[in-house]
Amino acid sequence: MLLILTGNGKGKTTSAIGQAIRVLGQGGKVFFAQFIKSESFSAGEDKILSSLGENFHFEKGGLGFVGILGDKLPVEEHKKKAEETFLKASKAALSGIYKLVVFDEINNALSLNLLSESAVLDFVKKVPKETDVMFTGRNAPVSFIEIADLVTDCAEIKHPFKEGVPGEKGREF
Amino acid sequence: MLLILTGNGKGKTTSAIGQAIRVLGQGGKVFFAQFIKSESFSAGEDKILSSLGENFHFEKGGLGFVGILGDKLPVEEHKKKAEETFLKASKAALSGIYKLVVFDEINNALSLNLLSESAVLDFVKKVPKETDVMFTGRNAPVSFIEIADLVTDCAEIKHPFKEGVPGEKGREF
Numbered sequence: 001m002l003l004i005l006t007g008n009g010k011g012k013t014t015s016a017i018g019q020a021i022r023v024l025g026q027g028g029k030v031f032f033a034q035f036i037k038s039e040s041f042s043a044g045e046d047k048i049l050s051s052l053g054e055n056f057h058f059e060k061g062g063l064g065f066v067g068i069l070g071d072k073l074p075v076e077e078h079k080k081k082a083e084e085t086f087l088k089a090s091k092a093a094l095s096g097i098y099k100l101v102v103f104d105e106i107n108n109a110l111s112l113n114l115l116s117e118s119a120v121l122d123f124v125k126k127v128p129k130e131t132d133v134m135f136t137g138r139n140a141p142v143s144f145i146e147i148a149d150l151v152t153d154c155a156e157i158k159h160p161f162k163e164g165v166p167g168e169k170g171r172e173f
Numbered sequence: 174m175l176l177i178l179t180g181n182g183k184g185k186t187t188s189a190i191g192q193a194i195r196v197l198g199q200g201g202k203v204f205f206a207q208f209i210k211s212e213s214f215s216a217g218e219d220k221i222l223s224s225l226g227e228n229f230h231f232e233k234g235g236l237g238f239v240g241i242l243g244d245k246l247p248v249e250e251h252k253k254k255a256e257e258t259f260l261k262a263s264k265a266a267l268s269g270i271y272k273l274v275v276f277d278e279i280n281n282a283l284s285l286n287l288l289s290e291s292a293v294l295d296f297v298k299k300v301p302k303e304t305d306v307m308f309t310g311r312n313a314p315v316s317f318i319e320i321a322d323l324v325t326d327c328a329e330i331k332h333p334f335k336e337g338v339p340g341e342k343g344r345e346f
Binding site: 001003005007009010011012013014015016017018019021022023024025026028043044045046047048049052099100132145148149150151152153154155156157158159160169170171173 | 343
């Protein structure tokens, strides 16, 4: 089953984390891959996610923001890393071992053209029925919305950044 | 700071869980109270939430669905329980001990009139600046949206229940 969390509001990655916790609590295995986000940027959740035991595989699979905030990497390197991460996560999803496979920020990786939309679509069609695949990130492609089983759009109604409050450790990362 | 997750889409409680995991990972303390949801209904996350250690307090503070699905309790009992849970969680939020205090499903408790909107509003105005208070549930009252710092509306675009697929262990609870 394909579950999509998209939209410009806060709560997509945290929701995927909560879903993973739910599945773990029911005894299922979880593979949690993050696109774009890199090892060198440590978010609060990383420490806990890395300590959840053998039923939880955490794969931090990006090289950081693409083309903004001082990124100097050639886009080819971002693409290579995204493709590697996609390969690992899609293998996990097709293995039948995991109840939930999260592709965190894959929607962004797609809209940045780090991955081929048609290759990802082909993969989604092969996922076993009993495995839940969750895609998060802004701007989910329409082709994915169409074939998804569950789609939630998280819309920003209000955000403190707009009022001049900076992103804070523990709230935004 | 008041953070609100509302809307009819899936992902609000899981997002609050993920936010809690993020705060824990940054070394902050979390108080996680659930309204309406009862001890006798075990969700997947409960087992993990109950094992997160001394920095995480989990309070399952409801008596189950109100007025539907065979609920035979007088509404006064639901009210009493909601008020008790609100008292515990609001004390925690005012103590300054916790970085994050989650009031999961409080929006539903408010729209079911289990709690007084003005009492909750009075409390919100007293919360220390450094404490994040998160309210989840459908139908957040307009008065809360107005004073909130961050609001995300999770809208259901597609849901498998509509296609006749029943709620499943590990996905919906």
